[in-house]
């Protein structure tokens with residue numbers, strides 16, 4: 001079941017410990033950035049600090065640094081650091097370091113100076129760092145979690161992701177720079193994006209303006225077109241894996257699940273990868289021969305989330321969501337509630353068609369349609385500027401009162 005859900009879920013012990021304390025499991029194992037998880041040491045409020053401590057303890061149990069019973073005792077005590085110190089597992093300085101960095105120590109690397117942690121997922125932590133060999137130029141360093149650095153399959157997948165990002169050259173795919181190992185630490189450097197992931201934008205703003213969302217989706221479609229040209233399927237397109245800067249430029253990130261089109265295997269042994277809320281029916285069924293149309297579906301689910309602020313299919317658990325991806329038709333109600341244009345509704349319906357033959361067949365087709373729509377919108381806006389009565393007529397035609 002776990003493999004069916006997502007390779008990203010932090011396995012076993014983490015969930016166990018947290019579950020036994022009655023705290024939310026997704027506090028620790030969601031792969032959102034650190035910011036959206038509400039806290040490091042300066043998490044600000046008590047809830048933020050408690051969530052950070054839970055996350056840290058879960059990571060430490062998972063790494064085998066803290067036995068589960070000590071973690072439970074620490075959680076129950078309200079002062080976890082003191083309990084760990086009393087058990088001789090760390091001193092105050094180390095506990096502080098763990099708190100600041102989600103249960104990992106800040107690695108020391110010869111070439112890079114790690115400045116701050118800017119993201120963390122199930123597989124890796126991401127840091128803003130300075131490249132000493134390049135006059136302190138800023139990069140993002142993705143560092144494989146120490147416990148995974150001991151697992152051959154995880155290392156292989158991580159290096160595969162790095163090499164793919166280094167080889168790809170597209171203005172909408174984050175640029176990989178270098179992959180290396182230093183001591184126990186396995187990491188790769190990439191272009192640092194000075195922005196946020198769309199999941200953070202959703203967490204903050206609820207939803208995005210329709211045209212802004214379409215402009216972002218268009219750029220991700222260009223990234224997918226590039227991947228398609230290289231015979232690759234991303235397999236984990238979602239708001240958390242798209243970053244945007246202040247100018248509205250978007251990048252697809254996180255190729256941790258990317259595999260060759262038509263190949264089921266890749267880095268996860270042929271089981272279903274991806275995040276259940278966005279995956280295509282054929283991916284939910286664990287089909288081996290995925291192609292770009294599975295990514296188009298996930299991008300459609302992303303668009304749905306961006307413009308409505310809701311997930312297309314909700315469920316009590318991952319199994320229920322997966323079943324809905326396969327069986328349930330998309331409800332148009334939420335889209336209508338949002339007063340979205342018919343065209344955007346159509347984009348979503350077509351991208352998220354259950355049958356891949358009915359979807360846009362390649363990302364370039366989608367880009368062309370979005371361009372056509374945005375150009376038409378622009379013409380309308382110009383006309384409206386020139387003639388206020390035209391504005392009223394158009395609004396009426398679009399169903400506004």
Ligand SMILES: Nc1ncnc2c1ncn2[C@@H]1O[C@H](COP(=O)(O)OP(=O)(O)O)[C@@H](O)[C@H]1O
Nearest residue numbers: 031033119121122123124126140191192193254
């Ligand atoms: N190149 C980058 N520049 C800035 N932030 C990044 C970069 N890559 C990743 N991040 C941040 O780190 C988070 C996790 O990165 P990601 O590659 O998605 O890791 P995971 O495979 O663990 O999900 C992202 O959501 C984002 O907030």
Ligand SMILES: [Mg+2]
Nearest residue numbers: 031121241254
């Ligand atoms: Mg990610």
